[in-house]
Every structure is written in C-alpha cells, then in structure tokens.
Amino acid sequence: MMLLFDFLLAGALFLSSATALVAPSQDPFYTPPAGFASKAPGTVLRSRTVQTAFLGLVPNPVQGYQLLYRTTATNGSAIATVTTVFKPFGAALDKFVSFQTAYDSSDTVCDPSYNYQLGNNNTDLIVAFESLILESYILEGYIVSAPDYEGPDAAFSPGHLSGMGVLDSIRAVSSFASLGFTTSKPAVVAVGYSGGAIATGTASLQSTYAPELNIKGFASGGTPANLTGTLVFLDGELFSGFLPAALAGQLKPSAYQAELEPLYNKIITPFGRSKVEYADENCAQNDIFNFAEQSILSTKFQTLGEGLLYDPTISGIFEQNIMGIHTNQTPVAPVYLYHARNDEIIPYLNASTLYNNWCDQGATVHFTTFGNGGHLTTELLGVPSTLQFVNAAFAGTVAKGCSQQTVLNSTLNPLALAASLEPLAVSLIEGLNIAGLEDINIKNDLNLLKSGL
Numbered sequence: 001m002m003l004l005f006d007f008l009l010a011g012a013l014f015l016s017s018a019t020a021l022v023a024p025s026q027d028p029f030y031t032p033p034a035g036f037a038s039k040a041p042g043t044v045l046r047s048r049t050v051q052t053a054f055l056g057l058v059p060n061p062v063q064g065y066q067l068l069y070r071t072t073a074t075n076g077s078a079i080a081t082v083t084t085v086f087k088p089f090g091a092a093l094d095k096f097v098s099f100q101t102a103y104d105s106s107d108t109v110c111d112p113s114y115n116y117q118l119g120n121n122n123t124d125l126i127v128a129f130e131s132l133i134l135e136s137y138i139l140e141g142y143i144v145s146a147p148d149y150e151g152p153d154a155a156f157s158p159g160h161l162s163g164m165g166v167l168d169s170i171r172a173v174s175s176f177a178s179l180g181f182t183t184s185k186p187a188v189v190a191v192g193y194s195g196g197a198i199a200t201g202t203a204s205l206q207s208t209y210a211p212e213l214n215i216k217g218f219a220s221g222g223t224p225a226n227l228t229g230t231l232v233f234l235d236g237e238l239f240s241g242f243l244p245a246a247l248a249g250q251l252k253p254s255a256y257q258a259e260l261e262p263l264y265n266k267i268i269t270p271f272g273r274s275k276v277e278y279a280d281e282n283c284a285q286n287d288i289f290n291f292a293e294q295s296i297l298s299t300k301f302q303t304l305g306e307g308l309l310y311d312p313t314i315s316g317i318f319e320q321n322i323m324g325i326h327t328n329q330t331p332v333a334p335v336y337l338y339h340a341r342n343d344e345i346i347p348y349l350n351a352s353t354l355y356n357n358w359c360d361q362g363a364t365v366h367f368t369t370f371g372n373g374g375h376l377t378t379e380l381l382g383v384p385s386t387l388q389f390v391n392a393a394f395a396g397t398v399a400k401g402c403s404q405q406t407v408l409n410s411t412l413n414p415l416a417l418a419a420s421l422e423p424l425a426v427s428l429i430e431g432l433n434i435a436g437l438e439d440i441n442i443k444n445d446l447n448l449l450k451s452g453l
C-alpha cells in the first residue's frame with residue numbers, strides 16, 4: 001500500500017514538474033508556415049529537437065528530432081505532416097531505417113510523434129508496444145525515422161496517402177543537415193507490420209512518386225494488401241472495431257472526403273454515425289472495444305447492408321488501393337513479406353496473392369509463412385528475420401527473384417509452441433479493456449493527488 005502511494009506520489013510530482021506536452025491539435029509545430037504549398041514534396045518546413053521516451057516515461061538515450069515536412073493528399077494538393085527521428089550515438093551515417101508504426105487510429109492525438117515524446121500519456125498503446133521493436137533498430141546502430149504517415153488529419157487506412165507520406169519523410173530526413181549524413185542519398189530500408197505494412201504501399205508508389213530515392217528494401221508483415229478482403233474478413237469478428245476507424249480515416253479531407261461524404265451522409269444510420277464519430281476521437285485500443293464483434297455491413301450501420309461493397313464509389317476507392325494489381329506499381333527494391341497462415345486480423349490469402357502478383361510482374365519478393373500462431377505472435381516472431389533482411393538489404397546481398405518458405409509448421413518446434421499461445425495473447429488484448437479502465441483509475445488518482453499538492 002505504502003509502495004503504491006510512493007509510486008503515485010512520484011508520478012504526480014513528475015507530472016506536475018514536467019512541462020505539459022500538448023496534443024498535436026494544440027501544438028503550433030504541426031501547422032505549416034504560409035506558402036508551404038509551393039515547396040517540393042519532402043521539403044523540411046520546420047524542425048525541433050525532442051526528448052523521446054519509452055511509454056512516455058523512460059528517456060531514450062538518443063538524439064531526437066522532429067521534422068514537419070510537405071507531402072501530398074490523395075487529391076494531389078499539398079499537406080504537411082511530421083516524422084520523429086531517433087539518432088543513436090555512433091550511428092551509421094550513410095543509411096537509415098524508415099519504421100512505419102501501426103497506429104491504426106483516426107485521431108491526431110494517436111500520432112506517433114506525440115506518443116514518442118517524454119511526458120505523453122500513451123494515447124496509442126500499439127505505438128507504445130511497437131516502440132520496443134523500433135528499439136531493436138536503434139540498438140543495431142541505425143538512425144530510425146518514424147513518420148506520421150496518416151498525414152495532418154490522421155487518415156487511417158488509405159494506402160496511397162500513407163505511401164506518399166512515407167516517401168516524403170524519406171526525402172525530408174535525407175536532406176536534414178543536423179543528422180550529419182555523409183551522403184546526399186542515404187540508403188533506406190522501410191519496415192512495417194499490419195497497419196504499418198503501409199511500407200508496402202510505399203513500395204507500390206516509389207517508382208512513380210519518388211524514383212530518385214536510394215531505397216534498398218521493404219519489409220512488410222501482416223500486410224493488408226486488399227482493403228475489401230480485410231473488411232470482409234474482420235466484419236462481425238473480435239477485431240471489427242478497426243472498421244469504423246478505417247471508415248473515419250477514408251472520410252478525412254486528405255483522403256477521400258470529397259468523393260465519400262455525399263454517399264456517407266445518405267446511407268449512414270445514427271448508430272453507424274455514432275461509431276464513426278467515436279473513432280474520430282479515440283485511439284485503436286478504445287476503437288477495438290467500442291465495436292467488437294459488430295458489423296458495418298449490416299443495415300443497422302448503413303442502409304446498403306452488404307451492398308456497400310458493390311457501390312461504385314466505395315469499390316472504386318478500394319480498388320485504387322489494392323496492392324499488386326496495378327502493373328505500374330511494382331516495387332523496384334527487394335521485398336520481404338511475412339504472414340501467419342492463421343492470421344485472425346489480416347487475411348493471409350490476400351498477402352499470398354500479392355506475393356504471386358508481384359513475382360509475376362518481375363519483382364524480387366521473399367515470402368515467409370508462419371505456420372503457427374496468429375497476427376500478434378508473428379509480429380514478435382518476425383523481428384529477427386526482418387532485422388536479417390534489413391541488414392542484407394543494406395549490404396545489397398538479398399537474392400534476386402522470388403522464394404517462399406514456411407517456418408514453425410511443427411508444433412514440436414519450441415518456438416511454434418510459443419506461437420500456439422496466440423489465443424492467450426488475444427485474451428490478453430481482450431483483457432486490455434479492463435486494463436484500460438484500471439489505467440484511467442490510476443490517472444484519476446494521480447489527478448486527485450496533484451490537485452491536493
């Protein structure tokens with residue numbers, strides 16, 4: 001009891017002494033200066049040093065920077081977003097890793113650039129969790145850039161918007177003098193899992209949008225190659241809460257607001273609207289619980305029911321963003337794809353279709369199927385092979401052509417056994433609901449203490 005009190009008191013003192021970190025919507029750093037639209041995509045508009053921290057609490061011993069840079073909305077107009085750069089001491093100065101974290105949310109308070117800073121309150125738990133994976137690249141001696149690739153209005157799920165956001169962050173970081181790169185074209189490998197496998201969207205757009213970049217490889221796990229496939233797969237299941245958030249994302253001005261809003265206003269029910277509005281103001285962990293095991297293809301949500309997918313506006317937008325079917329969007333650098341055969345969040349079949357399509361188009365793709373485990377365990381079990389790929393891609397030693405292999409197919413393999421613990425991990429996620437409430441209780445206690453000090 002005493003210990004808990006000490007902890008709360010220390011926390012309260014910490015909170016009251018730290019200068020309060022403000023949300024991106026309140027932080028003038030995020031607003032681009034007048035005239036920015038005439039700058040080239042990838043231009044650094046503003047920069048600052050930041051103290052990055054794990055879970056908002058434990059300072060990270062790196063030099064931290066944030067860059068506001070110019071990028072492009074889906075309709076081609078200029079927008080600006082932020083990337084956070086982690087520079088470890090003694091880092092290699094001719095290369096960096098672009099780490100796309102899966103923030104999976106449509107509110108700017110979930111932005112990675114907010115969640116990486118000392119004093120943040122962990123609004124997005126996925127960013128907090130994945131910062132431990134980001135750390136493995138820092139420990140390997142790489143400078144790491146982690147962009148807010150969903151853009152200024154946090155548009156979760158439109159792939160092309162995110163792809164341009166990543167490519168322009170690479171331009172911005174490459175030109176940022178304070179990092180001390182020894183070359184004007186540092187080598188880059190882009191990595192991401194699940195929502196962060198937007199790295200693959202980046203791969204799709206590089207040859208047309210940013211052919212000058214020195215990108216050496218793309219590593220992409222749990223890849224949502226096909227939004228329609230993902231929607232059908234998730235609808236009505238445990239993780240259906242990602243769907244209203246994805247819809248909120250598609251409806252943002254920088255995504256497809258102009259095309260989608262008239263249809264949306266015509267078909268959405270008051271119930272559906274309340275769910276989308278909730279997702280507009282919350283991060284992934286709340287969104288999941290606010291719409292678990294519910295359907296956006298039901299007439300309770302929108303009046304077209306299952307017909308939603310056949311509406312030409314919707315199917316047109318989704319089709320534009322399917323990876324692997326547009327032959328001018330074939331990756332030019334080697335790709336590492338990996339996916340759990342029993343992935344319960346992002347359909348395996350669509351990722352294996354992507355592998356086949358890209359190989360038919362002449363790309364270099366190495367595809368690893370994790371025979372055991374699901375979406376969450378594969379993110380962790382995929383870390384060593386992703387790191388291996390990143391090192392090989394920088395060294396230029398990735399074999400040309402395509403190959404596929406299955407790992408952890410036997411339950412006798414101890415790692416495979418660990419992966420079969422996925423159901424446990426899923427119930428942990430379910431338990432986060434309660435943890436979230438606990439968390440709020442602790443925060444309330446802290447606030448009570450603070451006001452009493």
Ligand SMILES: *[C@@H]1O[C@H](CO)[C@@H](O)[C@H](O)[C@H]1NC(C)=O
Pocket residue numbers: 021022023109121123443
């Ligand atoms: C976390 O901080 C942000 C930014 O200051 C604020 O908008 C949000 O309400 C806070 N959330 C909680 C649960 O304290």
Ligand SMILES: *[C@@H]1O[C@H](CO)[C@@H](O)[C@H](O)[C@H]1NC(C)=O
Pocket residue numbers: 226228229230232322325350353
């Ligand atoms: C995308 O998913 C839809 C719905 O499941 C499916 O009909 C279509 O064939 C898929 N296309 C690709 C390329 O995966």
Ligand SMILES: *[C@@H]1O[C@H](CO)[C@@H](O)[C@H](O)[C@H]1NC(C)=O
Pocket residue numbers: 073074075076077078079253254255257258259
């Ligand atoms: C184009 O994108 C910009 C930037 O997000 C947005 O403000 C504007 O409303 C969009 N215009 C149309 C016609 O879509």
Ligand SMILES: *[C@@H]1O[C@H](CO)[C@@H](O)[C@H](O)[C@H]1NC(C)=O
Pocket residue numbers: 226229230232233347349350351353
């Ligand atoms: C894409 O995934 C969906 C959902 O699992 C599945 O119904 C569809 O057949 C898949 N299509 C292709 C071409 O991969």
Ligand SMILES: *[C@@H]1O[C@H](CO)[C@@H](O)[C@H](O)[C@H]1NC(C)=O
Pocket residue numbers: 371406409
């Ligand atoms: C892995 O196991 C699955 C299901 O038991 C089986 O269909 C598949 O052929 C196996 N693959 C390999 C490469 O052993």
